[in-house]
Amino acid sequence: MSNRVAKVTSTALLTDQYELTMLSAALKAGTAQRNCVFEVFARRLPDGRRFGVVAGTGRVLDALDAFRFGDAELAALRGIVDDDTLGWLADYRFGGDVDGYREGELYFPGSPVLTVRGGFGEAVLLETLILSILNHDSAVASAAARMVSAAAGRPIIEMGGRRTHEHAAVAASRAAYLAGVDATSNLEAARTYGVPSAGTAAHAFTLSFARPGGSDERAAFEAQVAAFGPSTTLLVDTYDITAGVRNAIEVAGTELGAVRIDSGDLGVLARQVRAQLDELGATETKIVVSGDLDEYAIASLRAEPVDTYGVGTSVVTGSGSPTAGMVYKLVEVDGVPVAKRSSHKESHGGAKRAFRAARPTGTIVEEVVVREDPVDRTDPPHAADLDVRPLQIPLVRGGERAADIPTLEASREHVARGLVSLPWEGLGLSHGDPAVPTRYVNDPESR
Secondary structure (H helix, E strand, O other): OOOOOOOOOOOOOOOOHHHHHHHHHHHHOOOOOOEEEEEEEEEOOOOOOOOOOOOOHHHHHHHHHOOOOOOOHHHHEEEOOOOHHHHHHOOOOOEEEEEOOOOOOOOOOOOOOOOEEHHHHHHHHHHHHHHHHHHHHHHHHHHHHHHHHHHOOOEEEEEOHHHHHHHHHHHHHHHHOOOOOOOOHHHHHHHHHHHOOOOOOHHHHHHHEEEEOOOOOHHHHHHHHHHHOOEEEEEEOOOOOHHHHHHHHHOOOOOOOOOEOOOOOOOHHHHHHHHHHOOOOOOOOOOEEEOOOOOOHHHHOOOOOOOEEEEEHHHHHHOOOOOOOEEEEEEEEEEEEEEOOOOOOOOOOEEEEEEEEEEOOOEEEEEEEEEEOOOOOOOOOOOOEEEEEEEEEEEEEEEEEEOOOOOOOHHHHHHHHHHHHHOHHHHHHOOOOOOEEEEEEOHHHHH
């Protein structure tokens, strides 16, 4: 039997079984076609976070395009749903509308980051797919944005592919780049999404030049420089870091691009290495540090002579990227608001629009969520001294992707502008309330 795994082209089974069983029951009850509105939002931010970054919207749209039930998918569902449901799924094409915060937009508790309109059956099927993408990518982007802010303009390279699932690594690289990280070590992310790639050598390369009777770090450096020129980055802490820096400059000359430090007290070592490089005349050689860095470690190194940071585990895993906690909730059925009332899981009924108010200087003041009136659409909130802009944009119309959806590069620029617009305390790494309050308008529950 072959061990090869067929490439999955359909996204239809990236879901939970209860989505299909709900559909089956709704078809029998005659309610599958009822006009419904579902919203994606986070009830709260992860502990310690004061803002979030919407990421994964582009991947959601790609996944929606591939949400089709072919023969293989239908065969997998036999015995789970009945033949009538299988027949309905065979013709499935999402034909509704999707609006949402543009990718790269900041979000806060209650922000309706995605709104899905369609028949109950066609829309309920999308819950798990949408949440799995938005929760993962938004968590990574939110963590990466904090690191970018802590780095204060110094470049960051994402290198976390070995700390997560192989496909999640590609999505994480995209989300981190969206948030402002400068490059990734992941070549699939570079191929698929155009994320700039970076990388030179690991300790294994230096160790591979060991000879009977001792190491030969110099030979490893010579081989790397011969292959890539003196602009390369040499990893200098495989053995003795002082000797490593000396060998690096003797081999590459004072035009060496950078040295990398991957372990130890990075602040102390960076100062020592900078002094040694300067003494050797390599005043333009940069210092790259890596090794389980997170936003707190990056902030602590801000005063040190570090030029570039390498981040991995903390940006791609749950320890540094706690789940965004987004949920996909039914808020309206045939124009009638509906809402969950379970303790600690409350939701605000009715379809909504969102606006962000900012001072003329650009600093955000609040987010305003307005419940739509099906007869009289409420005008956006006004304030004489504030600039107010709508947050949702069209993403899908009649099942087709809308025109003029921002590119990844444009969304990356939008994140940078958004971070600048936060109140200064919103960029702090200390715990606190969300950086911007959310106010509900026309919500009976808030009166």
